[in-house]
Amino acid sequence: MPSPITLTINGSLHCIDIQPGELLRTTLRRLRVYSVKHADETGESGADAILLTRTPEDPTSYRLVNSGLILAAQADGASIISLEGLEEEGEESATRSREEALSPRLSALQQQFIECGAIQCGYCTPAQMLAAQHLLDKDPQPSEAAVRAAIAGVLCRCTGYLKPVQAVLRTAAQLQGKTPPPLEIDVRDAPATGEWPTPDELPPDGWRGEGPDTQTQTRSVPVTVAPPQTQVVNKAEPKVDAVKLAKGRPVFTDDVDMPGMLYGGLLTSPVAHARILSIDTSAALALPGVHAVQTYADLPRVIYASGGQSYPQPPPYDQVCLDSKVRYVGDRVATVAAETPELVQEALERIKVEYEELPAVFSPEDAIQPGAPVIHDEDDAQMIHDAKGNIAVKLRVDHNDVDDALASAAFVFESEYRVHQVQQSSIEPHIVITYWDEDDRLVIRTSTQVPFHVRRMVAPLLGLPVRRIRVVKPRIGGGFGGKQEVLIEDLCAHLTIATGRPVKFEYTRKLEFTSARTRHPQRLRFRSGVDASGKLVAMDVRVVADTGAYGTHGLTVQMVTGFRALSTYWLPAARFDCDVVYTNKPVPGAFRGYGAPQALFGLEQHMEEMALAFGMDPVEFKRINWVKEGQSLPMAVAMGEGREGFPQTVESSGLAECVETGAASIGWDRRNDPEWKAPPDRPHIRRGIGLAICMHGTGIAGLDMGAASIKLNDDGSFNLLVGATDLGTGSDTVLAQIAAEALGVPLEQILIYSSDTDFTPFDTGAYASSTTYISGGAVLKAAEDVSRQIRRHAAAHLFDGIEADQLWLEGQKVVAPDGETVPLETVALHSIHQEEQHQIMATASHMSYVSPPPFAAQYVSLEVDTETGQVTVEKAAMAVDCGIAINPVTASGQVEGGMTQALGYALCEEMPYDPNGKLQIDRFGDYRILAADEMPQLDTVLVQTYEPTGPFGAKAIAEIPMDGMAPAIASAIFDATGVRIRQIPFTPERVWRALQREES
Amino acid sequence: MAILAEYHKPTSLAQAFELLSDPAFRRVPLAGGAHLVGVLETRERRDIEGVVDLAGLGLSFIEQDGAYLHVGAMTTITDLIEHPLSAELAGGILPDTARYEGPLNLRNAATLGGVVALAEPDSETYAALLALNASVVTADPNGQDTISPLQEFADAWPAASQAPSLITGIRLPLGQAAAGHARIARTPMDRCIVAAVAVIRADGKSARPEPADGGGNTASARVALCGVGPRPSLAGGRHIPEGDFKGSAEYRLAMVEVVVRRARAAAAATRI
């Protein structure tokens, strides 16, 4: 029964009817307080935190609480402040001047968040800023520890917390009347190669300039080739989407109200492997307000693969929207559309399903045994390598004769490693809204990394032609690969088709864990040989990977594993042999790093172990073997992504410099200090430092394509339309910077929009670290074309006797060699309205047959508690060669956030199952992603090289920070204790057991 | 998706008991909601029709009562640890352990009564209460208050009988004491796998022998453990941990000696 409550929200009194079970978060969002975000049901994310009090007359009585863990009824009579309320502080809005009303007002905190790059996807930002502002109100000069504790209850999956903490500390300084030091990122001109600063030339304070004591400083060291002289590119421009995110504006999929919208829900399988004998939906349908219940009997059976990839999808094709068989706990069974979320839930609970349980298998080892239950016994699946044997994909790649080479090697070494299943865990869950538009076209508003793939892939599932589908991607609250998948768009669209109504379907956090995507677990066996000088002569890599119940991304992720394992070091002969095996477990897919973190966990330890066994210094051993500038990558040809690849040569590499700079940052020499390694006052502690080398790719050679359109407006500004999807990484900003640079205008003259399949040109989407390089290449081409058109028009009509190619664009003007200038606005007005009227506009596409590798050195220092096995990381330092950093702030943000996720992979994130294949975690907390108050010190160094094939010299940076952490930690644990642990995560018990084994 | 038919906010204990005693409705007390709202929302608990919000009962207070600190059940963890008396108690063991209960936004909602009622096996705050030799004050429908030591209260909670009872407060003995705390967790701020809290009272340092239980706990030197049983318990006796993905039973048992030793040493090293 609804009952009325009153709430004072940001100073305005509201009286609203609520249901007894209604959450305060729901009520606030009903009142259009959209900055309050849903991320989970149990409160660990804190994305819905607000400030609440019952005694508003005492401003110190406000408390930060999660609005999703309070019933609205409990808050009756309370006063609430949300992010929307922060900006109204100070004068009343009525007294604002017209100028103020026309330009957004930002608080000091919002400004600092923007300036510092503290906002990536922005989904956690409102709660994080509110928590920070609350602290500053109470404690105007907080310590870094106090800042971290204050925001610790708001989880962020993107930033690694460093920049948010920096922003809060700088705000504090600013509010104290101090001027925080300029946020300078040191980009120096290039000396010739070889003139790198030696460690003792580093500033004695270890690069910690004056100013707030933040745990991290980002810096760049000189480039090997001078970057071009630039105005916008290679500059720390604030993100183009930062203001709306800093203000918590309604920009995400969920932040719209649609009249008549229904809610969607999914019933999932409670058993790991079963045939559905019957489904009785009548009791669910009998509930008034339930508009549709769909099961396999209601939907056309169309076979597909759900991974969001280019046409044709890599095999196998082993899924249908809803099936009469379930293959893991969490598999899809039925969907519901109803008037309220509560009705959806009641309806789901009323669906009666009769299962015929089948034996299930939970490890690849068991799944490939003869007589194992067959997971894909349906007869319409296509291109499964060996369905009866549960092998989804088999990969075998040979480069020269490995057996021969190993037979003649001076020394052969073999070792095996295991990596586990973890999850992307973006703070914004998967969410979709579908509806029919006025032209009977189906609109899919979805939080996706791949809007164009979604449109192409759902069309056959829905039985609609592509032209009747429009996919809109609003802002995305993080993806990390989890949204490179057609995960729920099809189900939601089917519900709209069935009901004719708009339907919103959002995963709960529990569904995220059981029924979204994860990282592939693998077992990796390495066998390598070296000649007498320690040069590798061959490497043989055997991988058994677990693809769970479906094969999506199974082929390509494992191909990347092979490529990374066999390309980081130069190999005369190499072999990759891999089985991708079905099990009755939740499904792995794309996750930042895409097979590389798995490969490198094995490879880097294998190399280190081999060096020690061979009697060589591991770093030296790696150095003589790693791939160098000018060397080819033979495996690139053999291993494209699911198809033949293209020859690759390394054009740029700053790896040697990365290794050197990183060593200085971490204090590598402490490895030789016995007092540091075994502190006398803490006898149970051992300390160590580890290193891992990383090499990644930049887009998929010969496959990824991005396109961009640029249009000149009356005032000399430009619309830039891209299909690329900014998931919070800052790619919209970087693409706009590239356009601004090429068009000679400041960043604010570029109005970027991404992405909508009706309005923007195609892009494969945000994956494979491709956006800056591939989509950026398209933007550069389009901008150059527009520039040509502008100069041609100007030369023809506005300059006297000057050729178009003598002109250039600079400072929003067309400039002639004699110094004469014509403003862009003049060219725009003239070309549109006055003479030879036409729209100056260009569309360009870009693809690349090369995928230049970024390189990095990942270092960690840590301590091991030898009595308990607990590992505590003290510091993680990564030096990355990402080519020229188009935006050093967003680039370093990628590194910090990536390292933080990688720390979770190595230390604490885990998907444990009970013996029946039921996941034992269903909430954050149990699935531990690191919080702000438990982070090690992070140091990022951008070692810039110039990549001749990239826009303005850029390569990728987004994924490489994921790759080296686990092996670096393994290496550091070994350095600390002498014990080698070949399996992640390094939980206290695993480390303790390894230490026990060593002792006995 | 909290599916709930009723929300009540009584203003007297009598009203609260009336609501909770009505056999026609399945109602439970609602404190901060930090746990209960979550389990309703996830449908982990489907047997609840109504909640009885305890916020109107005047149970949020902290007062000194002779040699005791009397804390109302609805006092939030934040209010408790920010109170000067509790912050001083045994060298601040309550704030020290409460940091690990959860971050600020949780501590601002969760109540001491909720912590005691839930008795989560990994609640270090609960272990601190045990080590501090706290007592629980409960009320029953007849208006009867009962005070029982926490470890005894825990054995009898939740009451098997039909008659509801409510935790109204916690009594903490004041007096000079030192405390130590040791924990093992996957990450520095994660809920613990195993932890120990030791409290040594000033009079415990005297040579006078005291009666001790199996774990060597006396009235003035007590160690409580997390992670080795269904709820935190005093060290000693039989710990039968249940293993899970954070740590097997074997590991948990092996760690008891380590954390107890460390917590004791930390307490002993603190000047009272």
Ligand SMILES: Cc1cc2nc3c(=O)[nH]c(=O)nc-3n(C[C@H](O)[C@H](O)[C@H](O)COP(=O)(O)OP(=O)(O)OC[C@H]3O[C@@H](n4cnc5c(N)ncnc54)[C@H](O)[C@@H]3O)c2cc1C
């Ligand atoms: C971010 C976050 C992280 C958390 N992490 C964990 C975790 O890792 N592990 C874990 O176990 N828990 C966790 N919790 C839960 C936490 O331990 C509890 O939320 C908190 O201690 C409960 O206090 P409360 O006042 O909110 O109780 P409520 O949720 O209101 O009530 C909890 C239970 O106690 C009963 N109860 C409460 N007060 C009384 C009383 N005075 N008399 C009788 N019965 C009463 C209620 O009926 C209910 O059954 C987490 C919660 C959050 C928000």
Ligand code: FES
């Ligand atoms: S910016 Fe924090 S979750 Fe994305």
